[in-house]
Amino acid sequence: MFVSPHPPAPVAVAGTRPALWSLALTAVVAGFGLAVIVVNTLVSHLTVGLSQAVPICLGLVGCLAFAVALRLLHRAWWLAVLSVVPALFVLVGSVQLAPETVLRDRGVAQQVTITDVQTSGKRHEFALQGDSGPLDEPLVYSGSSPGYQVGQRLTVLVDPQGQVELADAEKVDVAGKRSMLVLGAVGWTLFALLAGWRGH
Structure with a gap:
């Protein structure tokens, strides 16, 4: 072979x-x-x-x-x-x-109460009442199930410079x-x- x-x-x-x-x-x-x-x-x-x-x-x-x-x-x-x-x-x-x-880093925590809600489609704007009066800025949620209701108390973080929208302190991660x-x-x-x- x-x-x-x-x-x-x-x-x-x-x-x-x-x-x-x-x-x-x-x-x-x-x-x-x-x-x-x-x-x-x-x-x-x-x-x-x-x-x-x-x-x-x-x-x-x-x-x-x-x-x-x-x-x-x-x-x-x-x-x-x-x-x-x-x-x-x-x-x-x-x-x-x-x-x-x-x-x-610079947000100020405030205890607030939800006093009203305005809904447009899936955008929810919750009016907030603080200890010293109503907040000028609402808590905004975009979605179908916000999980917030009128009368609820929560803590929000507010940017003193106004550059960032306020947010639920528990959601800031x-x-x-x-x-x-x-x-x-x-x-x-x-x-x-x-x-x-x-x-x-």
Whole structure:
């Protein structure tokens, strides 16, 4: 039986990428995801007192761009679609961290009583009565089940500079928003690694 003295040459599979190139692309996508988180969080802090539409729109664009980058890296859409889950953590955490940090650092706690409520669609505005008189600013809740009622007493945090809307003190959770950012960053990094491996 004849045995060839030379081992067979490796067969190139169409569409494959060199390992170093795949590793570099994976690092770029993972780094881009972290950059989106840092930039949107910074923009949210810089625009405190202005409309939250700026960090929300920028965050949506960043999340969409990361999903497209995953699609290009993995060459399939299913992983990009699943990345929406950590993207929600990224968006909510990066947008809400700044105003809640402001309320935690300089907000003034006041004991108030809800005296009235005005509802327009899913927007609820609760009029508040403090110990020294009615508050000029209402407690705003957007959603179908606010969980507040007339006559209820609660503690709110009021920004003395008026840049941030007052909020229920129990709902201000800076550590929770930071945890959301960490979870979002970890999730995106894992998705990037998986996309790079499968794309390779």
